[in-house]
Each structure stands twice: as C-alpha cells, then as structure tokens.
Amino acid sequence: MIDVRPCCTMPHTPAVEDTLRTIFVRAGRGEPVGTSAVADELHVSPPTVSIMLKRLTAAGLVQRTDGHLAALTEHGSTHARDVVRRHRLLETFLQRVLDVPWDEVHAEADALEHAVSPRLLDRIDRHLGHPDRDPHGDPIPRDGGGIGEEWGVRLDSAPAGRAFHIERVYDRDSAALRYLADLGIAPGVRIDVTERQPFGGPLWIRVGPDAHALGEPLTHLVHGRVVAPAGARGTLA
Amino acid sequence: MIDVRPCCTMPHTPAVEDTLRTIFVRAGRGEPVGTSAVADELHVSPPTVSIMLKRLTAAGLVQRTDGHLAALTEHGSTHARDVVRRHRLLETFLQRVLDVPWDEVHAEADALEHAVSPRLLDRIDRHLGHPDRDPHGDPIPRDGGGIGEEWGVRLDSAPAGRAFHIERVYDRDSAALRYLADLGIAPGVRIDVTERQPFGGPLWIRVGPDAHALGEPLTHLVHGRVVAPAGARGTLA
DNA sequence: GCATAGAGTTAGAGGTGACTAATGATTGAC
DNA sequence: GTCAATCATTAGTCACCTCTAACTCTATGC
Structure with missing residues (x-):
C-alpha cells in the first residue's frame, strides 16, 4: 500500500529514489550518512550526491545535520519507506517465484523498483501472501509500521x-x-x-x-x- | 536468448528502445512509419521523434525512405526484436503469474522492459515454458526466428x-x-x-x-x- | 603551529530527452 | 493554379544526471 508517489515539489526519478533508499537503509543501520558514503553505495561521484542532497533538502525530504551529514525528514522517510518496500518485495518475489539466487536479487530489484506501478506491487504482495521479510531477512515496510529496522x-x-x-x-x-x-x-x-x-x-x-x-x-x-x-x-x- | 544489447555506437536508453519497438511493430503491421505516428504512439511530440530518428539513422539502426518514412536496418531490426521479445515475454508473465488483466499488461510491460536483465528474462522464459505468443496473440520473437508477424x-x-x-x-x-x-x-x-x-x-x-x-x-x-x-x-x- | 589527508562543495561541461514556436515541404481541394 | 492542411524539421530552451578539476574546510599528526 503506502502509496505516496504523486506528490512533492520534485519528481521521483530513479536517482532521487535511489538516494532516499540509501539514506534510509544506512541511517537504519546507525551508520553516519555522508556524501561520500552514499556516493560509494550508488556508484556515482560525490559531487553528484552533493547536488542531489541539496535538491532533496530544498524539497524538504532531507535535512542536514552536524558536519554535512544527511537525515531524512518525516516526509522524506515516508517516501524512502515506499522505495524500500518496493525493493524488498521485489527481492522476495524474484527469489521465491523465479528462483533468482540471493546474491543476484539486489541488483535486479534495483533496476525494477523504479518501474513497478503501485497496482502491480500490490499484486506481487498478494501473490506472496504479504511477506514480512526479504531474502536477506530485511523487514518489508508496510502501512501499519510493523517490524522495525533493528539489527540484533x-x-x-x-x-x-x-x-x-x-x-x-x-x-x-x-x-x-x-x-x-x-x-x-x-x-x-x-x-x-x-x-x-x-x-x-x-x-x-x-x-x-x-x-x-x-x-x-x-x-x-x-x-x-x-x-x-x-x-x-x-x-x- | 537474442542478447544484442552491449554493442552499437549509441546507448540503448529507454527512449531508444521504445522507438525501435514502435517502428518494428508498426512496420510489421504494414503501416507507414512516419514521425507523427511514432510520436502519437509514444505520447511525445513530433520533434522529439524527429531528433531520435536522426540519431538512430546516424547509428545505422534506421534508414529513411520515400517521404521521410522510417524503416529499420537489419541491425536495427535485431535490436528491435530483442526489445519486442522482452516486452511480450513480460506481458505473458504478468498475465499468467500475477493475473494482471490483459488490458493492463501492455502499460506495465512498457515500464519493466527497460529494467529486465538478460539473465532475468531467461529465467522468466524458462518459468513460462518458452511461450510462443503473448496475451494478445502476438508472437514472441526468439533466436531461431519461429513465428512471423503475419496478421491474418x-x-x-x-x-x-x-x-x-x-x-x-x-x-x-x-x-x-x-x-x-x-x-x-x-x-x-x-x-x-x-x-x-x-x-x-x-x-x-x-x-x-x-x-x-x-x-x-x-x-x-x-x-x-x-x-x-x-x-x-x-x-x- | 603547520602540513597534510579526507570529506564536501562549487564550477564548468556534456549527453539525453523533452517541450514550444516557427519554418519548410507535400499534398489535396477547389 | 493557388490556398490550406498536414507532416517533418529546425531553432531555442530547459531539466536531469553525470563527470572532472579545483577549491574549502576540518581534523589529525608531528
């Protein structure tokens, strides 16, 4: 569910979604979210991320803290959760239905997550029986909140x-x-x-x-x- | 199979692939392939297509005939067939596995076809048992050639x-x-x-x-x- | 205290893809 | 034969995403 895409002052391009997801996941792990760390994860250069963070900040999706670190605003977090949900549901689908090995699902889901409509994602969720976790054990966010991001x-x-x-x-x-x-x-x-x-x-x-x-x-x-x-x-x- | 993507002087962006697919399908139906017709089908303006056709022509994927009509070169046709194959396999998958109604599969496949890796497409093909035709009865191209584009x-x-x-x-x-x-x-x-x-x-x-x-x-x-x-x-x- | 390494940003540039507005070319109607 | 309609293109912009190179700032080491 969590359908939050058509809103905001900025378009939700793949680059925007990737950045939001990366910040969400890193922050969820308690790691500092700096420009270079995000750039590393997305395989782009730091200036690319720097500019993106500025745009996201202007749009109210991200706020800067301390020494240039980034954190999601509540609004940004909502969108990021949606992207993470898409990503993890797809990973689960690819593994369960198409037998994609778990070391490949991430890359495939990375590409697909920007192309899946809310309606199709709903069908996938139903087909899988509303799974809680993806093949790596990561929780799949849903409306009610549910399982948190704790790491043990x-x-x-x-x-x-x-x-x-x-x-x-x-x-x-x-x-x-x-x-x-x-x-x-x-x-x-x-x-x-x-x-x-x-x-x-x-x-x-x-x-x-x-x-x-x-x-x-x-x-x-x-x-x-x-x-x-x-x-x-x-x-x- | 038909894996022809990493080659050519031009990158295979979604816009490029959409254009190739549209030309392939229209030409297959025997309809004239003009700038405006392609623009209509892709929901973009004629100048956008005009520029794209010029690029495709320069790259040796398209040749112009008569009064500005477009036709695929042999090379362009190979690439277009690959895109069409992806599109139609995805349509089939969406209908058979996820019960997506046939009036929705086209739009969903349109978005997904640019995000599916060759490896994943192979898995989908295998999962479906190498289908011949998509939900609309359109033939799914494959290496050997197989079923043609005739319309009856x-x-x-x-x-x-x-x-x-x-x-x-x-x-x-x-x-x-x-x-x-x-x-x-x-x-x-x-x-x-x-x-x-x-x-x-x-x-x-x-x-x-x-x-x-x-x-x-x-x-x-x-x-x-x-x-x-x-x-x-x-x-x- | 200063030098250097690391991180972040700014500046400048290029490719892709899209638009509107204006121009050129062909064809059909009268 | 001319006028209008249709189609394709050119010109001019703009947004997005990416890069490299250069600059700033901070913290660390000696």
Missing part, C-alpha cells in the same frame, strides 16, 4: 559456546553472499558458535549436521540473536 | 455465416480491450459471424454459448482465420 547482535560478537539465530544478512556483495550461502548461513538458520580464538581470531561454527570453520572473523555481515547453549535443543537438523 | 484476416472483413478463429487482438486501448473481453473475444477463441448488415452496418456474432451483438463494425482490432461454416464442429463450448 553481530555474529562476530556472538559468544562462543552459544547458539545463534540468524535474522539478517546485510552484505550485498555477490561473492560474500555466495560464500555465506556455501557455509549454510542464511536468515532463519541456527548455528553453533563452537570456539573462538581470543582477540578476534578465527571463529569456528557448526551449521546443520556438518561442521564448518570460518578462517577469518566475520565482520559486520550477519546479525541475529544468541538463543541457547551450543548444541542445545537439537536445532540443527 | 480482420474480423470486420470476415464473411457472415462462417466461424472465425481469433489469433491476435491488436488494440492496446484499455477500454477497447475490456469491451472485447466482455464479449468473450480473445486469442484462441472461435466465434460465429452470424449476420452482417450490408455496407458495413452492425456485425452480429456468436461467442461461446451466448449470442452477442456488436452494435458497430469492429475496425482493425481483431485478426484471425476463417475456418468453417458458422456453428460447425461444435467448437464453441
């Missing part, structure tokens, strides 16, 4: 000897996602953190019936909840 | 007292398509042309078990084949 504990901070319930996988890099998929790491999976070297050394985990070892510490990739002592409740079928 | 007899020229096998419905106007759907007219359907007034007067047809009357003559909308005397072979279940 990062796997690289999970204590050894406990089970860890994976809720979200942030990384969008294809190689990283394929690597994680190979390890069996995905939202909904429980893993045992069996051992950890002191001082951030290698992390040993058990996923499913097989034991896998992570040779390097996982950084800012996998988020979730510590739920029980490792091996408890026979969770790993 | 127009319903308004079909003789009274014969059955008529509908193959294609050209019109893209939503109201017209809904009107036809209400009458039961769609590709694959057989209808009896029961009576016709002389001099282009009202056309009476029978579709399915019910008799429907067309109050006005159907113009250039429905194409197909005259197959048998009306009422023969109990075709209308």
Whole structure:
C-alpha cells in the first residue's frame, strides 16, 4: 500500500529514489550518512550526491545535520519507506517465484523498483501472501509500521559456546553472499558458535549436521540473536 | 536468448528502445512509419521523434525512405526484436503469474522492459515454458526466428455465416480491450459471424454459448482465420 | 603551529530527452 | 493554379544526471 508517489515539489526519478533508499537503509543501520558514503553505495561521484542532497533538502525530504551529514525528514522517510518496500518485495518475489539466487536479487530489484506501478506491487504482495521479510531477512515496510529496522547482535560478537539465530544478512556483495550461502548461513538458520580464538581470531561454527570453520572473523555481515547453549535443543537438523 | 544489447555506437536508453519497438511493430503491421505516428504512439511530440530518428539513422539502426518514412536496418531490426521479445515475454508473465488483466499488461510491460536483465528474462522464459505468443496473440520473437508477424484476416472483413478463429487482438486501448473481453473475444477463441448488415452496418456474432451483438463494425482490432461454416464442429463450448 | 589527508562543495561541461514556436515541404481541394 | 492542411524539421530552451578539476574546510599528526 503506502502509496505516496504523486506528490512533492520534485519528481521521483530513479536517482532521487535511489538516494532516499540509501539514506534510509544506512541511517537504519546507525551508520553516519555522508556524501561520500552514499556516493560509494550508488556508484556515482560525490559531487553528484552533493547536488542531489541539496535538491532533496530544498524539497524538504532531507535535512542536514552536524558536519554535512544527511537525515531524512518525516516526509522524506515516508517516501524512502515506499522505495524500500518496493525493493524488498521485489527481492522476495524474484527469489521465491523465479528462483533468482540471493546474491543476484539486489541488483535486479534495483533496476525494477523504479518501474513497478503501485497496482502491480500490490499484486506481487498478494501473490506472496504479504511477506514480512526479504531474502536477506530485511523487514518489508508496510502501512501499519510493523517490524522495525533493528539489527540484533553481530555474529562476530556472538559468544562462543552459544547458539545463534540468524535474522539478517546485510552484505550485498555477490561473492560474500555466495560464500555465506556455501557455509549454510542464511536468515532463519541456527548455528553453533563452537570456539573462538581470543582477540578476534578465527571463529569456528557448526551449521546443520556438518561442521564448518570460518578462517577469518566475520565482520559486520550477519546479525541475529544468541538463543541457547551450543548444541542445545537439537536445532540443527 | 537474442542478447544484442552491449554493442552499437549509441546507448540503448529507454527512449531508444521504445522507438525501435514502435517502428518494428508498426512496420510489421504494414503501416507507414512516419514521425507523427511514432510520436502519437509514444505520447511525445513530433520533434522529439524527429531528433531520435536522426540519431538512430546516424547509428545505422534506421534508414529513411520515400517521404521521410522510417524503416529499420537489419541491425536495427535485431535490436528491435530483442526489445519486442522482452516486452511480450513480460506481458505473458504478468498475465499468467500475477493475473494482471490483459488490458493492463501492455502499460506495465512498457515500464519493466527497460529494467529486465538478460539473465532475468531467461529465467522468466524458462518459468513460462518458452511461450510462443503473448496475451494478445502476438508472437514472441526468439533466436531461431519461429513465428512471423503475419496478421491474418480482420474480423470486420470476415464473411457472415462462417466461424472465425481469433489469433491476435491488436488494440492496446484499455477500454477497447475490456469491451472485447466482455464479449468473450480473445486469442484462441472461435466465434460465429452470424449476420452482417450490408455496407458495413452492425456485425452480429456468436461467442461461446451466448449470442452477442456488436452494435458497430469492429475496425482493425481483431485478426484471425476463417475456418468453417458458422456453428460447425461444435467448437464453441 | 603547520602540513597534510579526507570529506564536501562549487564550477564548468556534456549527453539525453523533452517541450514550444516557427519554418519548410507535400499534398489535396477547389 | 493557388490556398490550406498536414507532416517533418529546425531553432531555442530547459531539466536531469553525470563527470572532472579545483577549491574549502576540518581534523589529525608531528
């Protein structure tokens, strides 16, 4: 639902929508939203973002804070949520209906999200049974608000000897996602953190019936909840 | 398949692709391809098309004939076929998988066709089982060539007292398509042309078990084949 | 305290796509 | 044969998105 597109003093071009979405997601993760960070994520130059932020600010969608950081206004947030909703619903659709692997859905949804009409998005939502989360575990915003953007504990901070319930996988890099998929790491999976070297050394985990070892510490990739002592409740079928 | 996108001296922007597709379809129907006709179909002004045609001509995708008419070169035709393939596969997908009514699929596909990657299109094609025709009966081009663009007899020229096998419905106007759907007219359907007034007067047809009357003559909308005397072979279940 | 690195912005420019208004060319009507 | 209508084009603008190069500002290091 959330249909908010035809309004505002500025047209909602793909570049505008991409910028709003990027600010929304970064801010949701608690990361500082600077010009260069957004530029990096969108694969454009900083001046391009600088100009866009100025336009968005003039339109009342963005406000600048502190040292040139950007934040969405309430109005901007409404529009950004709509874009994020489109993006995540499409990711879910692509994975569930067309078997697109989860390391590809982001790029495809990125292109499609600007071309989907509200009516079509509604059909997709209905077809999927109004899903809560996309293939990476990210919440799909909807009218009522619903699930928030909270991120939980990062796997690289999970204590050894406990089970860890994976809720979200942030990384969008294809190689990283394929690597994680190979390890069996995905939202909904429980893993045992069996051992950890002191001082951030290698992390040993058990996923499913097989034991896998992570040779390097996982950084800012996998988020979730510590739920029980490792091996408890026979969770790993 | 038909992947021909990364090549050429000019970028394949949505405007370029739309123009190529429009020329391809109009020419396929045997209609003259003039600047204004293309402009009408794309809902832009004639100068916009004029400039685009000049660029396409310079890029070797279009050649001008007679009085400023446009025709695709062999190279342009290859690209246009690719766009048409994307468009028609998407229409088919939207109708079959998401139940989008046939009077809406064109507009949705129009937006999506520029955002679908070759890889995703391949998945869609596979998911649908490599369909031959889209919801309007238009052939979906593929590598081997396959079905051509021939249009058959127009319903308004079909003789009274014969059955008529509908193959294609050209019109893209939503109201017209809904009107036809209400009458039961769609590709694959057989209808009896029961009576016709002389001099282009009202056309009476029978579709399915019910008799429907067309109050006005159907113009250039429905194409197909005259197959048998009306009422023969109990075709209308 | 000053130099330098990093981040952000300004300046200048180019490509694409769209418009309106005016001009040229062809065709059809009378 | 001329006039009008239709069609295509040219001219002149404008908005959007992107870039590189140069400049400013801030913070960090020594």
